[in-house]
């Protein structure tokens with residue numbers, strides 16, 4: 454902390470640049486807190502708008518002070534900081550000369566800065582910044598704790614991937630300080646009002662064969678909505694397979710979820726669609742993408758009922 458503080462002067466106007474995912478946002482807020490009363494101002498600048506609805510919800514509910522940077526940055530700052538990223542990660546970042554770089558991504562090109570702390574073994578940069586706050590003897594506010602906790606949770610996918618003990622220790626420290634009602638609302642906020650009509654369509658057009666539910670949604674605005682609906686239908690207790698399809702950018706997309714017990718969704722989509730499109734996945738989740746002109750080779754008339762029949766027969770030829 455002494456080394457960090459020695460790089461800043463009280464007259465400094467500081468810019469922290471981030472690619473705004475939850476980990477970067479949490480880490481940037483923590484760094485801003487570290488500099489509180491130490492410098493004249495700290496701006497957290499995003500290099501792109503936030504797209505994920507969960508993250509938009511977080512910024513709105515917690516009233517986070519984030520600023521969208523313009524491609525041609527006119528305002529000059531005295532010092533630049535980057536968290537959860539490195540200058541070489543994109544052209545926007547690389548235009549600045551950074552005093553501080555704190556990150557957990559692997560180092561792929563040398564980083565030149567007076568203060569570099571890159572720990573690729575860490576699950577999140579929010580973990581690293583939680584340790585900085587502890588070192589500075591700063592107890593994070595509820596808003597900051599909630600942001601850091603969400604940063605750790607998203608980057609480690611709730612500790613399902615690259616997690617070390619330090620991530621769990623920071624999580625344990627932040628847990629009683631965070632607002633869990635807000636956190637829950639953030640975590641479930643992945644739908645927009647427009648998505649509801651696809652739920653409506655999916656429910657109307659569903660059909661069930663044994664423990665499998667199928668629904669073909671025709672044209673969809675993104676493949677993500679197919680994933681959300683496939684996961685939603687798997688909530689039905691006696692459904693073991695959820696197979697949701699739609700047409701996106703001139704391809705038929707098929708999203709599959711199952712209960713994960715003695716099933717291999719990845720294998721069956723590769724067998725069913727591997728020769729006409731791109732297909733793959735794991736035991737419990739899989740996906741296939743078939744260009745419409747390839748589809749016309751196997752279905753003469755690609756109407757919705759024909760597409761559904763084709764999907765069912767290709768996936769489950771013996772029933």
Ligand SMILES: [Mn+2]
Pocket residue numbers: 476477537557576577578608
């Ligand atoms: Mn990260």
